[in-house]
Amino acid sequence: MKTLDEFVVLFAEQFFRTEPATIKADTVFHDLEQWSSLTALSVIAMVDDEFGVTISGNDLHNAVTVEDVYKCIITKL
Amino acid sequence: MAYLSIKNVRIAGISAGVPKNAVDNLANEDYPDIKYSAEEFIQTTGVRELRYSDRLTTSDLCYEAAEKLIADLGWAKEEIDALLFVSQTPDYILPATACILQYRLGLSEECYAEDVSLGCSGWVYGLSNAASLLSSGSIRKALLLTGDAKGVVPDKSPLFGHAGTVTALEYSEGAEGFRFHFGTDGRGYDSLIVPDGGCRNGISQNSFAQQEIDGMKYTRIQGYMKGMDIFAFGITTAPKSVRLLGEHFGFDYLDYDWFVFHQANKMLNNVIAKKLKLAPEKVPSSIQSFGNTSSASIPLTIVTQLKGAADRKNKFICCGFGVGLSWGTVAFETEHLVISDLVEVEDKEISPWV
Numbered sequence: 001m002k003t004l005d006e007f008v009v010l011f012a013e014q015f016f017r018t019e020p021a022t023i024k025a026d027t028v029f030h031d032l033e034q035w036s037s038l039t040a041l042s043v044i045a046m047v048d049d050e051f052g053v054t055i056s057g058n059d060l061h062n063a064v065t066v067e068d069v070y071k072c073i074i075t076k077l
Numbered sequence: 078m079a080y081l082s083i084k085n086v087r088i089a090g091i092s093a094g095v096p097k098n099a100v101d102n103l104a105n106e107d108y109p110d111i112k113y114s115a116e117e118f119i120q121t122t123g124v125r126e127l128r129y130s131d132r133l134t135t136s137d138l139c140y141e142a143a144e145k146l147i148a149d150l151g152w153a154k155e156e157i158d159a160l161l162f163v164s165q166t167p168d169y170i171l172p173a174t175a176c177i178l179q180y181r182l183g184l185s186e187e188c189y190a191e192d193v194s195l196g197c198s199g200w201v202y203g204l205s206n207a208a209s210l211l212s213s214g215s216i217r218k219a220l221l222l223t224g225d226a227k228g229v230v231p232d233k234s235p236l237f238g239h240a241g242t243v244t245a246l247e248y249s250e251g252a253e254g255f256r257f258h259f260g261t262d263g264r265g266y267d268s269l270i271v272p273d274g275g276c277r278n279g280i281s282q283n284s285f286a287q288q289e290i291d292g293m294k295y296t297r298i299q300g301y302m303k304g305m306d307i308f309a310f311g312i313t314t315a316p317k318s319v320r321l322l323g324e325h326f327g328f329d330y331l332d333y334d335w336f337v338f339h340q341a342n343k344m345l346n347n348v349i350a351k352k353l354k355l356a357p358e359k360v361p362s363s364i365q366s367f368g369n370t371s372s373a374s375i376p377l378t379i380v381t382q383l384k385g386a387a388d389r390k391n392k393f394i395c396c397g398f399g400v401g402l403s404w405g406t407v408a409f410e411t412e413h414l415v416i417s418d419l420v421e422v423e424d425k426e427i428s429p430w431v
Contacts, residue, residue: 016117036112037293038121041308045348054313057305 007070014042025067079259080325083208087249090150090415093242093380094142096130097421102235123343127238127368130424131231135164136174137427138241139222145417146243159189159219163199163372166225197339197399199372201407207246217248224373229274232299238368242376255409258322265402268306273297311345315398316352318406339397340364340374387414
């Protein structure tokens with residue numbers, strides 16, 4: 001099982017141009033200039049690969065911070 | 078349990094028609110650049126180029142592909158007893174486009190013809206319908222026409238390309254035929270939808286107002302998509318359907334030669350292949366040149382990527398999934414398959430239609 005810190009690194013890797021270090025557990029990712037529907041697809045694919053669960057578009061819409069996404073994944077495990 | 082096994086039918090040939098006009102997404106002036114660049118879009122979706130026409134309908138593309146395939150097979154038109162047209166971009170709300178194509182192709186009036194309204198899963202569903210018609214041996218030859226092209230209004234999507242395909246099927250005593258698995262989840266009906274222009278909403282002034290969904294602008298007369306939900310659906314449902322088909326019929330899917338998936342999005346297809354542990358060279362792709370072509374994507378991929386392998390014996394698994402939500406997976410073998418050269422159709426006004 002990946003820890004929250006490990007998840008934050010994986011989440012940050014899904015962005016095309018954003019410096020990974022700028023993304024933390026409490027980052028409000030929807031506000032990031034680089035957050036787009038394409039990034040969302042990469043995050044869904046990464047979560048499927050790393051955790052074996054599928055998060056939906058609604059799950060991502062409802063999450064405010066990166067940690068919220070992690071919590072959502074944990075409830076599906 | 079939506080499993081089917083249909084014997085005594087084989088695929089004789091496949092062809093595909095696309096508009097000659099190619100759109101390069103790197104040079105696409107209509108590109109909806111909101112939060113990502115064209116390069117980033119291409120990196121994720123895989124769609125560098127696609128074919129587009131604001132005049133040719135799906136039936137125009139299917140017609141040209143059908144004439145080519147009938148000639149390549151050497152079939153006499155009076156032998157063709159059935160024509161199925163699977164599309165969500167028919168020529169008219171009524172009549173069925175299959176009837177028009179029977180006339181346009183000069184097929185016999187002793188011809189079974191019907192439309193089926195399905196998208197990404199449509200080729201697999203259409204194959205089951207055509208195979209069912211043929212399996213008793215009463216109808217001997219059938220054409221399955223699938224694809225999508227221009228919608229009710231021009232829609233220059235950087236993802237969806239235009240194509241019409243033809244799959245020729247025939248009765249063949251003793252042939253192994255097809256093994257299918259199907260599924261449907263209508264809860265997701267609005268994940269990919271054209272809300273206006275049908276009988277629920279009709280067309281009004283409001284149909285042309287733009288709204289933004291997932292960073293893309295749409296009108297209610299164009300298809301719009303909850304991309305994340307379709308993506309999540311695809312990466313779970315497609316691998317599961319392939320596994321279920323193998324388990325139900327007691328075969329190891331890894332023994333198959335080719336895995337042709339609906340060409341939805343490159344990243345999505347990579348996830349599916351990885352989950353099923355498929356060797357990349359067994360998973361052909363056409364999305365880089367044609368985009369997502371709905372129910373045409375599986376036969377178009379076979380026509381453009383597997384022509385060299387047509388003569389020998391090949392074992393295929395094909396899976397279509399998407400709008401509906403609807404999915405279907407089929408396993409079959411081919412030998413001496415006739416694959417026509419890709420038909421590129423000039424962009425012109427087609428007359429004398431009403």
